[in-house]
Amino acid sequence: MKESTGVSIMPTMNDTQTCCGVEPKNVLADYEKPGYTLCSFIENFIPTDIGPIPKIKTKMEKKDIKATILVRTGIGRDNYKIAPGLYGIGSPDKTSEVLVTANFKLTFDHLRRELNNINAWILVLDTRGVNVWCAAGKGTFSTKELVKRIKLSSLEKVVDHKRVILPQLGATGITAREVKKESGFRVVYGPVRAKDIPLFLENNRKADKKMRMVTFDFIERLILTPVELNVVLKPAIITTVILFLLSGFGPDIFSFSNAIQRGVILIPALFVGIFAGAVFTPAMLPYIPFKKFAAKGIISGSAFAILFLLSLSSIPGTAAYISLFLFVMAISSNLSMNFTGATPFTSPSGVEKEMKQFIPVQVISILLSTGLWIYSAF
Amino acid sequence: MENLRYIDDVSTLVLDQDKCIGCGLCTEVCPHNVFELQNGKAEIVDFNACMECGACVNNCPSNALEVSPGVG
Ligand code: SF4
Ligand code: SF4
Numbered sequence: 001m002k003e004s005t006g007v008s009i010m011p012t013m014n015d016t017q018t019c020c021g022v023e024p025k026n027v028l029a030d031y032e033k034p035g036y037t038l039c040s041f042i043e044n045f046i047p048t049d050i051g052p053i054p055k056i057k058t059k060m061e062k063k064d065i066k067a068t069i070l071v072r073t074g075i076g077r078d079n080y081k082i083a084p085g086l087y088g089i090g091s092p093d094k095t096s097e098v099l100v101t102a103n104f105k106l107t108f109d110h111l112r113r114e115l116n117n118i119n120a121w122i123l124v125l126d127t128r129g130v131n132v133w134c135a136a137g138k139g140t141f142s143t144k145e146l147v148k149r150i151k152l153s154s155l156e157k158v159v160d161h162k163r164v165i166l167p168q169l170g171a172t173g174i175t176a177r178e179v180k181k182e183s184g185f186r187v188v189y190g191p192v193r194a195k196d197i198p199l200f201l202e203n204n205r206k207a208d209k210k211m212r213m214v215t216f217d218f219i220e221r222l223i224l225t226p227v228e229l230n231v232v233l234k235p236a237i238i239t240t241v242i243l244f245l246l247s248g249f250g251p252d253i254f255s256f257s258n259a260i261q262r263g264v265i266l267i268p269a270l271f272v273g274i275f276a277g278a279v280f281t282p283a284m285l286p287y288i289p290f291k292k293f294a295a296k297g298i299i300s301g302s303a304f305a306i307l308f309l310l311s312l313s314s315i316p317g318t319a320a321y322i323s324l325f326l327f328v329m330a331i332s333s334n335l336s337m338n339f340t341g342a343t344p345f346t347s348p349s350g351v352e353k354e355m356k357q358f359i360p361v362q363v364i365s366i367l368l369s370t371g372l373w374i375y376s377a378f
Numbered sequence: 379m380e381n382l383r384y385i386d387d388v389s390t391l392v393l394d395q396d397k398c399i400g401c402g403l404c405t406e407v408c409p410h411n412v413f414e415l416q417n418g419k420a421e422i423v424d425f426n427a428c429m430e431c432g433a434c435v436n437n438c439p440s441n442a443l444e445v446s447p448g449v450g
Contacts, residue, residue, distance in 0.1 A: 137431070168406070168407060168409060168433075169409060171407035171433035171436065171437055172431045172432050172433045172436065173436075174436065174437070175436045175437060176403070176437050177437075177439055189406050189407055192409060207406070209411060212406065212408070212409065212411065213409060213410065213411055214409040214410065216382055285382060286382050291383060291384055291385050291386070292385060343382075344409065344429070345382055345383075345384055345410065345427070345429050346384045346429060347384060347385075347388055347389050347428060347429045347430040347447060348430050348447035349388040349389060349390055349430060349447050350384050350385040350388040350389075352447075353385060353388055354385065
């Protein structure tokens with residue numbers, strides 16, 4: 001059975017027609033199908049024994065770059081995927097390698113951009129639009145899916161050899177010997193990063209130590225922060241509302257003007273805590289002392305809390321000072337700890353250990369902070 | 379990655395060298411260079427770099443490796 005790839009269902013037909021006079025040249029006209037629209041990253045089709053296979057462009061277009069920014073900032077995160085199945089890049093033939101990847105569009109874009117001047121087949125697995133690393137952990141980039149996709153795309157009729165190259169970070173979800181047993185194809189683990197693929201192929205499919213190591217540099221960490229911020233947005237809004245209400249308690253039991261007057265200090269405090277834990281700690285990770293992320297968060301949270309308190313024009317009193325300090329620090333510690341989930345080097349056993357240790361610290365800090373905040377109103 | 383290390387002594391990684399057939403697959407799939415092949419057997423050379431991803435365990439053909447995150 002052959003799948004239709006390189007096309008996606010077209011929801012509407014409201015495109016305005018601009019060309020009437022000259023008949024436009026459309027090399028892809030033969031591949032159009034009613035109800036489908038050709039993806040913009042397809043430049044042509046490659047004839048094979050099992051029919052035409054879509055050929056991918058290696059160049060990113062404005063549209064791709066714009067979409068990448070939207071996804072990275074957390075605005076268009078969901079559903080940014082392409083159809084799974086077999087694609088080609090360059091002019092692949094029966095001897096060309098088969099590179100396996102996930103159907104998250106950013107992963108796919110990242111891969112094709114690095115494959116200039118390479119002739120290869122690209123087998124895209126259905127990982128529900130999730131990148132290779134996360135999908136391998138979640139079990140969608142799996143032995144089962146790989147075997148299924150090899151069969152669905154009739155790979156054995158497209159290439160003469162019996163070899164598929166997988167991104168190394170997919171190994172968590174794959175058992176190479178089972179793939180071989182069930183599909184006949186041997187799994188070769190390629191490098192961690194797509195940019196090393198050309199060299200890997202040149203060296204007869206050998207990766208050196210450096211190609212096999214994950215990295216987590218400043219840019220890689222920074223790229224993840226908008227998503228972290230996006231995740232805290234909703235709880236932050238709810239917290240703000242609660243903070244306003246808490247700020248209303250005082251000698252007159254509850255007063256709205258009190259709420260506004262005192263609440264306005266808490267909101268910047270909340271954002272300082274969020275910045276310290278979800279942006280500063282991730283970005284400066286290797287430079288902040290301690291190995292436990294929650295401890296790193298206490299350091300960055302304390303530093304930012306002090307800066308924040310120094311910047312206050314009116315002095316709210318000692319109890320309020322301590323309350324604000326604890327508040328910023330606890331938020332930062334908690335969000336820093338959350339960042340363990342986004343890194344490629346923290347072990348679940350380690351995360352569990354620090355959660356057991358630091359969640360109590362964070363909860364007690366928040367309770368103390370709340371108590372002091374209410375107390376400071378009297 | 380050398381300057382980014384997580385907590386020591388927490389990984390649940392276990393290697394049974396008696397079962398190891400020295401295929402080297404674990405040295406290929408591990409993203410933290412935890413293993414090295416020495417005299418035809420895998421050796422754990424950087425235990426504390428292990429992030430318990432399970433890549434080595436899944437791919438070891440002789441069940442010589444084990445990792446059990448979330449237990450204990
Ligand atoms: S579990 Fe992952 S990080 Fe740990 S040794 Fe195995 S492959 Fe390496
Ligand atoms: S994958 Fe298993 S058998 Fe192969 S070298 Fe590693 S421990 Fe030994």
